[in-house]
Amino acid sequence: MYGKLKSELESKLAAIREDGLYKNERVIISPQASVIRVKGGSEVINFCANNYLGLANNAEIREAAKKAMDEWGYGLSSVRFICGTQEPHKQLEAAVSKFLGMEDTILFSSCFDANAAVFEPLLDDDCAIIADSLNHASIIDGVRLSKAERFIYEHNNFEDLEAKLKASMSRRLRLITTDGVFSMDGDIADLGRICDLAERYDAMVMVDDSHASGFVGPNGRGTHEYCGVMGRVDIITTTFGKALGGASGGCVSGKKEIVEYLRQKARPYLFSNSLAPAIVGGTIKALELLSASTALRDRLEKNTMRFRQGLAAAGLEVRPGVHPICPVMLYDEKLAHQMAELLLKKGIYVIGFSFPVVPRGKARIRVQISAAHTEAEIDKAVMAFKTAAQELGIKGSI
Numbered sequence: 001m002y003g004k005l006k007s008e009l010e011s012k013l014a015a016i017r018e019d020g021l022y023k024n025e026r027v028i029i030s031p032q033a034s035v036i037r038v039k040g041g042s043e044v045i046n047f048c049a050n051n052y053l054g055l056a057n058n059a060e061i062r063e064a065a066k067k068a069m070d071e072w073g074y075g076l077s078s079v080r081f082i083c084g085t086q087e088p089h090k091q092l093e094a095a096v097s098k099f100l101g102m103e104d105t106i107l108f109s110s111c112f113d114a115n116a117a118v119f120e121p122l123l124d125d126d127c128a129i130i131a132d133s134l135n136h137a138s139i140i141d142g143v144r145l146s147k148a149e150r151f152i153y154e155h156n157n158f159e160d161l162e163a164k165l166k167a168s169m170s171r172r173l174r175l176i177t178t179d180g181v182f183s184m185d186g187d188i189a190d191l192g193r194i195c196d197l198a199e200r201y202d203a204m205v206m207v208d209d210s211h212a213s214g215f216v217g218p219n220g221r222g223t224h225e226y227c228g229v230m231g232r233v234d235i236i237t238t239t240f241g242k243a244l245g246g247a248s249g250g251c252v253s254g255k256k257e258i259v260e261y262l263r264q265k266a267r268p269y270l271f272s273n274s275l276a277p278a279i280v281g282g283t284i285k286a287l288e289l290l291s292a293s294t295a296l297r298d299r300l301e302k303n304t305m306r307f308r309q310g311l312a313a314a315g316l317e318v319r320p321g322v323h324p325i326c327p328v329m330l331y332d333e334k335l336a337h338q339m340a341e342l343l344l345k346k347g348i349y350v351i352g353f354s355f356p357v358v359p360r361g362k363a364r365i366r367v368q369i370s371a372a373h374t375e376a377e378i379d380k381a382v383m384a385f386k387t388a389a390q391e392l393g394i395k396g397s398i
């Protein structure tokens with residue numbers, strides 16, 4: 001029987017290749033850091049990891065992870081509610097709640113799982129979920145698992161959000177769901193306006209802060225801190241796989257009854273294994289470091305400004321904003337691809353994004369700044385962009 005699927009897959013794979021959408025995995029032969037070694041190539045400065053705070057290979061976190069593994073073992077071989085909950089799991093849940101300023105927290109193997117878990121138990125077929133059109137794939141999939149009716153509002157369009165709130169007025173419960181930071185544009189959701197509308201129309205608010213937890217806001221608490229709405233967001237989901245150490249794991253943080261109910265009903269919690277002790281110990285340490293000092297998020301902010309200003313001075317267009325996701329707009333698909341290749345040759349590892357990841361004619365290079373970058377590395381990247389733009393004859397570059 002497999003023969004039929006095999007030939008189908010072969011032609012689909014060929015089509016993906018023809019469309020230039022085939023994803024090759026570049027093999028890295030060093031730990032994650034600001035400078036990495038790529039197999040078959042030389043050292044490059046890495047501008048495409050989510051390693052915003054440079055904690056992915058932090059010595060203290062590595063130590064804490066090793067210690068947790070020695071003390072608590074390699075794995076749990078159980079889901080949480082059978083025999084897979086150790087003291088550190090409870091400690092991490094308390095630490096996340098405190099850091100985010102929420103009542104309680106429940107851990108998952110990933111934020112993808114957290115988003116798969118959160119909607120279905122809370123919202124039924126007489127409820128509504130009102131979602132930003134650019135929400136992350138895991139929110140979209142999570143929403144699909146719930147029986148609630150879906151309303152999609154245009155990205156960041158609050159008239160449209162209000163219209164959807166009006167249209168869903170008769171539903172028993174309504175939840176607005178949005179990314180805190182949108183990963184392709186680096187734009188930050190205006191949670192002030194979203195919370196205002198939610199309160200006016202009696203809806204709840206859920207934010208996925210995966211690209212914000214640890215560094216957005218004056219103390220790095222996230223988008224809700226940045227927007228001054230701490231206490232007004234009902235549910236936050238986030239990942240430990242980006243700024244908070246970069247290993248893996250995620251959570252739902254929110255009102256205590258919500259978390260308590262998810263422990264009873266959330267399927268990725270009931271039917272999937274506990275987080276490994278090493279990751280729990282490492283993430284506790286990451287939160288400890290970030291609670292003690294804002295030095296890393298401050299440095300990230302400075303690095304981001306330096307890069308954004310440098311590129312603007314070189315005549316290149318960066319989508320305006322303050323987030324370390326800096327989309328360098330090339331618009332033309334082929335040009336974005338050529339530019340990324342050229343930059344890699346110059347020792348700057350960046351990725352070009354084109355349709356279907358971003359709209360047609362909006363191709364870009366997404367640069368991600370890290371606190372681990374030195375000023376010299378940022379300047380080197382700016383210079384490489386400048387010369388690459390000149391070599392490719394990009395208008396506006398000087």
Ligand SMILES: *Cc1c(COP(=O)(O)O)cnc(C)c1O
Nearest residue numbers: 110111112136208210239241250
């Ligand atoms: C990265 C990301 C996720 C997935 O997080 P994992 O822990 O890697 O599963 C979910 N939502 C958003 C918005 C993300 O950026």
